[in-house]
Amino acid sequence: MKKLRALIFSLISVFLLVGVVGCSSGDSSKEASGDGKDEKVEIRFTWWGDTKRHELYNAIVDRFEEKYPNIKVKREFGGWPEYWEKLTTQIAGGNAPDVVSMHQFYVADYARRNALLELSDYVKENTINQGEFPESVVNSGKVDDKLYMIAQGVTMPGLVYNKKLFDELGVEYPKQGWTYDDFTAKVKELKSKGIWGVQDFSGGQLQPNFRYFARSNGQDLFTKEGKLGFKKETLVKWWTMWDELRKAEAIPDAATGTEYESAPLEQNLFVTGKTAIHQIPANQLYLYQQQFPDGELAMVTMPTVDGGEQGEYIEGAYLSITQKSKHPKEAALFINFFVNEEKALELFKVEQGSPGSTKMADFVKPLLEPAQTKAVEFIQSAVKNASPAPYSPAGVTELEAAFKDSASAISFGKMSVEEAADKFMKQAESILK
Amino acid sequence: MQTFKKAWRRNAVAYMFLSPWLIGLLGLSLIPMVTSLYLSFTNYDMFTSPVWTGMENYTQMFEDSKYLASIKVTTIYVMLSVPLQLMFALGVALLLNRGLRGLKFYRAVYYVPSLFGGSVAVALLWRQLFGGEGLINRGLALFGIEGTNWISSPDTALYTLVILAVWQFGAPMVIFLAGLKQVPLELYEAARIDGAGKFKQFFKITLPMISPIVLFNLIMQIIHAFQAFTPAYIVSGGEGGPLDSTLFYTLYLYQKAFTHFDMGYAAAMAWILLIAIAIITAIIFGTSKKWVFYQE
Amino acid sequence: METSKAVIQTNNIDIVKTEVKKSKVKLSIILTHIIIIAVGIIMLYPLLWMVSSSFKDNLDIFKGTSFFPKEIIFDNYIKGWNGISGYTFATFFKNSLFICTMAIIGNVISCSMAAYAFSRLDFAFKKVLFAIMLITLMLPFHVTVIPQYIMFNKLEWINTFLPLTLPKFLATEGFFIFLMVQFMRTIPLELEEAAKMDGCGPIRIYWKLILPLSLPALITTMIFTFIWTWNDFFSQLLYLSDIKLHTVAVGLRMFVDSMGESSWGSLFAMSTVSLIPLFAVFIFFQKYLIEGITAGGVKG
Known part of the structure; x- marks a missing residue:
């Protein structure tokens, strides 16, 4: 009896304590978020990146605050992997920042689960001005025909190579608009000169490599309805192409490839000089060039299937507003400042890709380093070929894991191409049901 | 009446000492735990409300080949890393306990790897050591042996992570050291007079005297190893590859929750893990009566 | 008192023994040192590599073939220390x-x-509560993080130090409770009986007897709390925006x-700097680890 009383006593004190703390703070929050019009509004903006980008974006935000003294922007930032875990937790916890950096890979997961705000109203009333954005760029921010993201910077994947190395080896440069047959021939030629042609891109992420192949075959990763958009034969063709290169030892063996997969840029196969060609998003050309102080890097388009279609579609970095934002209007103002004002863009330059607005892209051009200019030119010429790409359905991350698993099963020699493709198609069916 | 009053006072005093912990338990720890238990019976993508699905998550698990792979990986890891790490920690602790010059310095040196924790530098370092062109292979090449890519071959990747765990043995070592400090020196003196050798001293005095500490380290390291996440996360870039060979239980759980937006499933996985660890802990506690000696 | 005498005596015995088998013992001691140092170098390799890298420029870190920097530069330290915006x-420290x-x-x-x-102490539900304490350690962090975040958000603790400090005052880290339990259980019961005879209540026994005698456990707790909290990156990122x-x-x-x-150079430079307090704490506290039993013995 008395034992119980002691227990109950401590229980009560706990609840009292929690209650008191909870209540007192609850009151203060109400006072803080008053509705007065002249009152200062506070929004929160979050992004991923490294110290240099943090420095840059902080400066851009400072300029925004200068222009709109009544809006205060709180900044939150971190590295790429933690960014998503933190953002997910914040959204789930009902405490998401107002403006968030978004990525194509995740946008479908966020938008379809009602975490993001539809932005078309703000574009209509011209709070966010997309007048200078090419249509394809505007469309790349849509999921299911609804606008969820505004492009900060667009980029295009391509293949990069070191001119100096090719000269030394006596290998001709790859040509713009080459085909997959040209590509495999080039890889084998490089092998005969004693260097691996390219890293094994048979697995890894679904896009861009396999996606370009599928699109060039007149298919895509997904259909508009969110079903699998390619046939098993396409997948078999893709993996067979890589398997042959692997068996010819023209690309690294599975273990070596895997070892370098998660290596930082400075340590990957291309930078360490083990492969001659590498697939990168064009905006990273500048970073790669820094790793090659002697020797000029050049970029070439992704290959196409002989007589097939162009694979190009738009990729990039985007800004979104979260569904539960208390100040969506101010958040929209902020996004507009970020993508349309010279004051912002002269700092941004091509930090996360060529600016979405063509006007701004032209504005930043004179400010760039040679490697950055080259990247912008590459992106702008490739954007012209871009056609829309359906957004990934929910479950895409699981699908990608299955894709990766099957591809490594082939490369490690645990499965034949046919078996692996069968397995993948089966998994895809159950994931995308 | 008298005994009743006494008992009440005894309890009141004990609960007074326990009160910070009890408040923390009820106010901070229990709510998230119970919530996760509830979520384990739901379909919860974290952005929309959870939907009750009963046992579905739990039944689904045993048809999930990746889940089963993660159990296998984790079991091997626990069975290898825990005993190896503890033996290493105890051995070094004995060596660095007393009677050598420069002990303080040595101890600090041996603790260095544990200071790194899960820092990014560890991932780089592991590649430097166990990569295809790493130090290990360069060493082997001196003897004419051609090594493989240890961190990225499905057959060896997990074992490099076991070595990583053993390498970061600082925490149990310090605890062992603290335990060894509690052993009264008179006991050794008496044993020496009786003519007991070093080995006999170790088994008759040291081990029994620090057995509570051994129990502690054993249980905590088991819990820790079952929950191992950071090593695989940073070394394999969060993938658990190649071919799921380093797909630790918690790594898969993390992927399910934060990459695949299936928190319900992750919560169910967490509770299965909890039950498994609890059973193992209970078994160890059960046997501990035979080999752990308290001052009671 | 007795214990300290024992220490002196053991030392004397050691000295006598050393004199008797001087040469043999010397050899084995040298051998022990060699082994300890050899293994120690393996233990230290990452630290040495990191420190060396922190003086290299970004290209030299990965492209350079030498372990030592081509030329020593302090740029990384200056740039790194300047932090962000x-x-x-200094603020972060x-x-x-x-x-x-x-x-x-x-x-x-x-x-x-x-x-x-x-x-x-003996009290009702002791075993049950102890089991619950252990169970709180068994759930992976990833599934409690969201409910916890929601809770701290409701309490309006986000973006304050409270989620990272206040729970520690409520003993949420069962690891340390369990650790201290194991240590306290090795303290001889006779000492407590004697104190009770002298009329000491539980509070005084805790304060005057148990706490001093579990000094090694307390020191261990301090060392680990410091190091783990220092390195606990994700919850700090999550709660401190x-x-x-x-x-x-x-x-x-x-x-x-x-x-x-990535600015690897700055990372290594600041990692090196950030290890200094960890190292200092370890060295400072381990002094007490060594003196632990004698100090306790005298008081007992």
């Missing part, structure tokens, strides 16, 4: 130190109290972006 690492200090105080007080109850509140662990991660460019 006017907030230098101050924040980390504050959080660590609070965590240490909290853990030592609250965990030792709980441990005392579990190891030395404002750059003013950022900690060293969060600041360090800012140098690396797995999607693009």
